[in-house]
Amino acid sequence: MDAAFSDEQEEIRRTLREVLAKHAAMSEVRAAVLTPAGHDTDLWRRLAERPGLPGLAVERQYGGAGCGLLELALACEETGRVLLPSPLLATSAVTVPLIAALGTREQRGDLLPRLASGELTGTLVVPRGTLPAALGLTGPGPGDRSRDGDWAGGGRAGGVQARRSGDGWRLYGEAPQVLDGHSAGLLLVAARTGGYADARTLLFVVRPATSSGVTRTRLTSLDETRPQARVELRDVEAEPLGPPGSRARGEPAEVGAGVAAVLAAEAVGAADRALERTVGYARVREQFGRPIGSFQAVKHRLADLYVAVEAARSAAYYAAWSGRPAAAGLALAQALETARRVSGEAVQLHGGIGVTWEHEAQLYFKRAASDELLFGPVDRLRARAAETAGLFDTTGSFGVPGERETVVL
Numbered sequence: 339m340d341a342a343f344s345d346e347q348e349e350i351r352r353t354l355r356e357v358l359a360k361h362a363a364m365s366e367v368r369a370a371v372l373t374p375a376g377h378d379t380d381l382w383r384r385l386a387e388r389p390g391l392p393g394l395a396v397e398r399q400y401g402g403a404g405c406g407l408l409e410l411a412l413a414c415e416e417t418g419r420v421l422l423p424s425p426l427l428a429t430s431a432v433t434v435p436l437i438a439a440l441g442t443r444e445q446r447g448d449l450l451p452r453l454a455s456g457e458l459t460g461t462l463v464v465p466r467g468t469l470p471a472a473l474g475l476t477g478p479g480p481g482d483r484s485r486d487g488d489w490a491g492g493g494r495a496g497g498v499q500a501r502r503s504g505d506g507w508r509l510y511g512e513a514p515q516v517l518d519g520h521s522a523g524l525l526l527v528a529a530r531t532g533g534y535a536d537a538r539t540l541l542f543v544v545r546p547a548t549s550s551g552v553t554r555t556r557l558t559s560l561d562e563t564r565p566q567a568r569v570e571l572r573d574v575e576a577e578p579l580g581p582p583g584s585r586a587r588g589e590p591a592e593v594g595a596g597v598a599a600v601l602a603a604e605a606v607g608a609a610d611r612a613l614e615r616t617v618g619y620a621r622v623r624e625q626f627g628r629p630i631g632s633f634q635a636v637k638h639r640l641a642d643l644y645v646a647v648e649a650a651r652s653a654a655y656y657a658a659w660s661g662r663p664a665a666a667g668l669a670l671a672q673a674l675e676t677a678r679r680v681s682g683e684a685v686q687l688h689g690g691i692g693v694t695w696e697h698e699a700q701l702y703f704k705r706a707a708s709d710e711l712l713f714g715p716v717d718r719l720r721a722r723a724a725e726t727a728g729l730f731d732t733t734g735s736f737g738v739p740g741e742r743e744t745v746v747l
Contacts, residue, residue, distance in 0.1 A: 343412075350409055353389045354416045362420045364698045367563060370423050375521045376556065376565035377423040385424070386456025389413075392430055393454025397438070400450035407596050411603035411658035415651075418607030421705055423563040425459035428518045431600040432469075433460030435593040436526055440541065440580045449524065449543075460524035462590070463544075463569055465497035465513040469713065472528065474591025475598055475667050476718040498571060500529035500540060507578065509542060512570040517712075519567030520556040523547060526579060527571070528590070541590070542576035549574050561708035563701070595657070598666035601713055602654035605673035605706070609647050609680040612702040616640070616684045623689075636687065643680050650676040667723035671716045677706040 343351075361381050370378040385391040395410040396402020403409075410430060417426060430453075437449050437460075452458035464472045471477040498511030509529050513519070525544040532538055546552045553570040617640055620631030630636050650673045657669035681703040685692035692699040710716065724730060 346405075347409055347412060350389055350394070350405075351412050351416060354385075354391070354413055355419075357385065357388070358416060358420050358422065362422050364420075364701070367421055367423060367701075371562040371565070376518070376562075377425065377521075382424055382456060390454075391426060392456040392459075395430060396434055396450055396454040400446065400454055402450070402454040407599060407661060408655070408658040410596075411600050411654060414600045414604040415607035415610075415654075418604035419611040421563045421608060421701055423565065425461075425518050425522065427600065427604070428461035428522065429453060429459045431597050432462045432517075432593070433524065433526060435596055436462065436541070436590065437579070439593060440589055442581055445543065445579065453524075458523045459518065459521065460526065461516055461518045461522040463498070463513045463516050463519065463525050463527040465511055465528060469517070469597075470594075470719065472590050473594030473597055474663070474722070475594050475670065475713075476715070476722050498527055498529040500531045500542060500576070503575075507542060507576050509544065509571045509574045509576050512568065514568050515557070516567050516569050518565055519569045520554045520565065521567075525552075525569065527576065529576075541579040543579050544571070544574055544576045549576075559708065560711075561701075561704045563705060564708055564712070595661050595663040595666035598663075598670040598719075599654060599657040599661070601709070602650070602657060602666070602669040602673035605670075605677040605709060606647065606651045606654050608702055608705055609650065609673070609677040612677075612681050612684045612699065613640070613643050613647055615698065616643075616680075616687050619688055630687070639683060639687070643683055646676045646679060664723040664727035667719045667726065670713065671719035671723070674706070674710045674714055674719075675716050677702075678710055681706040 361378075361384065366378065366381075370376070370381070373379075386393075390403050391413060393400075393402035394405050394413055395407060396404070398404040414426065414431070417424060434450065434453055437446060437453070441449065449458070449460075453460060462469065462472070468476070498509055498513065500507050500509050502508075509527060511529070513527075516525075519525075523546065525546060527542045527544050528539055529542055530538070531540055544552065546554065551572040551574040553572070555568045555570075557566045557568060559566050617631070620636055620640065621629055623630050625633075631640070650669070653665075653669035653672050657666040681699070684699045685703050688697065688699050691697050694700070
């Protein structure tokens, strides 16, 4: 393995950092979250044009750049540094790979070019449970058939129900917490079909702009840079994602490793920036006639944080490079834990100013706390990674001798 990045990958990082330095200052981020969309739409269009951010990991035949997961992770590390509110995560890391993996030729040809150009944004609607559970990061994955779509609700568990209506499908129900649910132009909805005893989970494509019966309410969230919404569906027309007869059982989990790697890189970017700001403050803030950064206790704390950030970064890069589910789950757990630790120390070392609304330290703390609630818990991420790697199963990760995945804990 060559750990060095290519010239193209370095150029992606450099270009994106330059654009964000000019157009995503903290004052602009604060203003963007107050808009109806929850993000700067002009900046999103600019990023779509250069460096082509939404289509970075989309195949060239669909108008994308044809890059891979590692390039997307590098881009998300940069957006994480500035806490950029954007549809990037829900669109490029979740919606695009699901359509590319499960969609029909017609669906891919219709949706992927518009998603790659930034004209269309999308999100995954998980009616019950959490996104990590749906993606197999904290719950059963493709190898476990005992809980088919439990994360989608259905039957007595609520969620979204789907029923046939002529040649099509109609959806009923609601999802209480959807990333970018208030602004996404495309919804991939997990819904349950059939009766309580024989229910199964399908993914459906819903276009809110042309579908009546869709109500979307933006929620007040701890982290305003990560917009969320409640989505209600009342007799909404929808089409299944994929060919007739396909099922969603375990399929969202097949893209879970990619989502986890991207999330880990984003969290590392936020932690790195919070640490950078804290080190800068420790150099100029004086106590007892000398900078607080000159005190040994503060030096040790900052050194420990630096080691934690670099370790989390290495884990995130490896997860994006390898694509292994267990590695991705561990990288996400380590990144979330590191972001929480670094942002907490940033508030502490900034003193009283760190908790004020005017200072950016509290924004990084809110991002870390919110992400751990949305994409954790950390202990379940690690437990699921251990199960996937087969650490406690002598027969291997999926009960097949010799199929054990090697992961460094």
